[in-house]
Amino acid sequence: MANSTDAALRRSPLNAFLPRWFLTLLIPGACIGCSKSPHDLAPVRGVVTIDGKPFAAGKVMFAPVAKGESRNAGRAAFGRLQPDGTFxxxxxxxxxxxxxxxxxxxxxxxxDASLGERPSASPASALPPFSRVTYSQRITVLPNQENKVTLAFTTQEIVHYAEQDD
Structure with a gap:
């Protein structure tokens, strides 16, 4: 008896139509906003220097600070450093x-060997080993404009954080 019921359900015109109809609406609707931020974004370009010289051996991360009682500050942004220290x-x-x-x-x-040739002015080889250093001041990203940022570190800051990194 169960086999005849299953066969009847498989032959039902509604059952055959519903999955296609449902998927036709579901798939485009599910993709709306997939790669769109729920937060406003603004372009950010910048340069990282150490003692005034470009630093190219890494990347930068901008972690948004939550506002008010909200815990969802938004997604962090990343930028790979180019040979001239820009990102x-x-x-x-x-x-x-x-x-x-x-x-x-x-x-x-x-x-990372894939970073390629580093400029001779880069202080990367003279620095103590470190994995990450947080910039001492908050950076504000302003809406409706391209934001240009300089993250200027000193060797003393790197040494200080390298000691804490161990």
Missing amino acids: TLTSYDADDGAVVGDHWATLIRLE
Whole structure:
């Protein structure tokens, strides 16, 4: 008896139509906002220096600071450092920027052969080993404009954080 009921359900015109109809509405609806931030973003470009010289051996992370009682400050943005120390931040899509508002910026050192040739002016080889250093001041990303940021570190700051990193 169960077999005849199952066969009748499989032959039902509504059962055959419903999955296609449902998927036709579900798939496009599910993708709306998939890569769109629930927070406003603004483009951010910048440069990282140590003692005034470009630093290229890493990436930067901008972590948004929550406002008020909200715990959801938004997604962190990352930017890979180029040989001249410059970066462009990405949150969701390439180079889309960072969440508008205050951020803590962190320099993350990478020891990666794929970084290529480093400029001779880079202080990377003279620094003690470290994995990350947080910039001492909050960075504010302003809406409706390209934000240009300089993260200027000193060797003394790196040494201080390297001692705490062990």
